[in-house]
Amino acid sequence: xxxxxxxxxxxxxxxxxxxxxxxxxxxxxxxxxxxxxxxxxxxxxxxxxxxxxxxxxxxxxxxxxxxxxxxxxxxxxxxxxxxxxxxxxxxxxxxxxxxxxxxxxxxxxxxxxxxxxxxxxxxxxxxxxxxxxxxxxxxxxxxxxxxxxxxxxxxxxxxxxxxxxxxxxxxxxxxxxxxxxxxxxxxxxxxxxxxxx
Numbered sequence: 001x002x003x004x005x006x007x008x009x010x011x012x013x014x015x016x017x018x019x020x021x022x023x024x025x026x027x028x029x030x031x032x033x034x035x036x037x038x039x040x041x042x043x044x045x046x047x048x049x050x051x052x053x054x055x056x057x058x059x060x061x062x063x064x065x066x067x068x069x070x071x072x073x074x075x076x077x078x079x080x081x082x083x084x085x086x087x088x089x090x091x092x093x094x095x096x097x098x099x100x101x102x103x104x105x106x107x108x109x110x111x112x113x114x115x116x117x118x119x120x121x122x123x124x125x126x127x128x129x130x131x132x133x134x135x136x137x138x139x140x141x142x143x144x145x146x147x148x149x150x151x152x153x154x155x156x157x158x159x160x161x162x163x164x165x166x167x168x169x170x171x172x173x174x175x176x177x178x179x180x181x182x183x184x185x186x187x188x189x190x191x192x193x194x195x196x197x
Contacts, residue, residue, distance in 0.1 A: 036188060037109060039181050044102035046178035047131070051095040054171035057082045059164035080161040087137040088168070094134035095175055098127050098182070121189035124182055131179035138172050 059080045064073035082088040105120050145165055148156035158165035 033109070036185065037106060039185050039188075040102050040106040040109065043178045043181040043185070044099050044106065046174050046181065047095040047098040047102065050171045050174035050178060051092050051099065053167060053174065054082050054088060054092050054095075057164055057167045057171070059161045061160055063160050078160060080157070080164040082168070085141050087134075087141040091134040091138040091171070091175070094130050095171075095178070098131055098178060101127055102182075117189065117192065121186065121193070124186045124189060128179060128182045128186060131175060131182065135172060135175055135179060138168070138175075142168055142172065 057080075061078050061080075062075050063078050065076045066073045082092065101123060105123065108116055108120060142165065144154055144156075145168075146156060146158045148154050
């Protein structure tokens with residue numbers, strides 16, 4: 001009598017675990033795909049914003065330069081633009097590529113074809129590497145601009161063009177968040193492939 005009562009409560013499952021039905025699997029898959037789509041939209045928006053913030057970064061200022069110690073300082077107009085530095089050009093192009101790729105991969109994900117999941121995962125990894133390398137290059141230039149380098153007699157410039165440096169730092173921060181989102185997409189893709197196997 002007691003064993004019959006247990007069997008009826010367990011629903012025929014000896015381990016006592018509730019079997020996952022088709023609806024729960026579908027809802028979990030739908031949640032993961034919505035999360036994937038949300039991350040791709042966020043990555044596209046952040047990388048585009050990072051490129052735009054750096055792309056409009058420009059500051060003109062006047063700096064007093066002393067040529068000869070006995071003579072008064074001469075005012076020199078200094079213009080800081082993002083395209084004067086090759087690392088910033090690389091950073092901007094990398095973020096534009098990441099934005100375009102995020103948009104294309106979003107459209108491919110919306111099509112619902114499973115055959116392209118592996119291809120998207122490979123490209124996600126490549127975009128993570130591209131963004132991390134461009135962020136590293138931009139950060140290296142940014143640190144030199146902020147602190148200078150006494151060993152090679154490079155003077156710091158962020159005390160003269162502070163707004164330019166702050167805007168560049170904001171662009172780098174936005175790109176860091178975008179690259180972390182792409183990294184999360186890689187982890188999600190790997191987990192999906194692992195669960196299918």
